[in-house]
Amino acid sequence: MTAEALHRPAVAIGAITFTAFLWGSVFPLTTALLLLLPAPWLAASRYVVAVPVLLAVCLLSERRNPFRGPLPWRYVTPLGAIGVAGFSMLVAIGIGLSDPVTAAMILASSPVVAAIMGWLMYRSVLAPGTALAIALSVIGGIVVTIGAARSHAGASYGGEFLLLVGQCCWVWYSLKLQQWLAPLGFTPLRATALTAMVGGATCLLCAGMATLLGLIPGPALDRFGGIDWAMFAWLGVLGTGMSTALWNFSARELGVQVASIYGNLTALFAVLISALMGVPVTLLQIAGGALILAGVLQMQLRRPVVV
DSSP, X not given: OOHHHXXXXXXXXXXXXXXXXXXXXXXXXXXXXXXXXOHHHHHHHHHHHHHHHHHHHHHHHHOSOTTOSOOOHHHHHHIIIIIIHHHHHHHHHHHHHSOHHHHHHHHTTHHHHHHHHHHXXXXXXXXXXXXXXXXXXXXXXXXXXHHHHHHTTTOOSSHHHHHHHHHHXXXXXXXXXXXXXXXXXXXXXXXXXXXXXXXXHXXXXXXXXXXXXXXXXXOOGGGOOHHHXXXXXXXXXXXXXXXXXXXXXXXXXXXXXXXXXXXXXXXXXXXXXXXXXXXXXXXXXXXXXXXXXXXXXXXXXXXXXXX
16 A cells, blocks of 8 residues: 555545534634625625635546536536525524524534435435434434523524524435436536536525515625625635535545544534634533534444445
8 A cells, every 4th residue: 555545544534624624614704794794695605706616626626627518407406506505595594593503503413314314205224323313413402492592592583493494405415416416427526516506696596686675685795894805705715615625525535424423523613613703602502512413423433434
């Protein structure tokens, strides 16, 4: 085995750990920017910045035009419009109606939601420990919600439900991506770039329509200061574009299951970054998040690991 082969797993572990840090930063930064931009416009603007990054990385990585050949728009369009746009807008609105810590804890149950939706959509066999993971996630979610309500004097109005629905959109997207595009020879990076492009366009369309109907104000970019633009750039380039590229690399080198275990560090980073930014964190939120992560980890660690 070459020295390069020995070092690739270590590089991949470093990459997925940094990805978890980038994902964790998304939650408090979204909360801060929601003070300046309505959630639909913030969701749209993330992809306005991220899609060129994804397309450029795809072109440089694969050395081929990502738009080559006849594209299966009948698959790419619903994946982007429902999966990417639905997830992005619902999560942005959900964070605004709850808080970054609660959002990170709720979304940490993604593997549990994936197991349930996989069974509902394809009758796939539930992984060992799924029942316990579901129970711990439900209890943990209730504890997190109570902790958030106490921290914000009851200022949460259904954000947790929207986060869960958004999570379902993302799981549906992830499952259908493998069913529809992978058999056609699409690499994960190319599929992500194209569906993100459609998702960003859908977010822009929805945000524009909502503004025209008077449901939300337009983007007031003149209110942005230097720090706001820096957070905006971080959220789009690193938190959305670069993190996706790093995830694809890590999942390829380590396997999705192993990468997902390290990806659970997202909730920890979200709590730490939120606390540093002055977001109140309660013991109940931490306890609820620990229950959710315990349920997810015991389910993931029971699976046979394929690297």
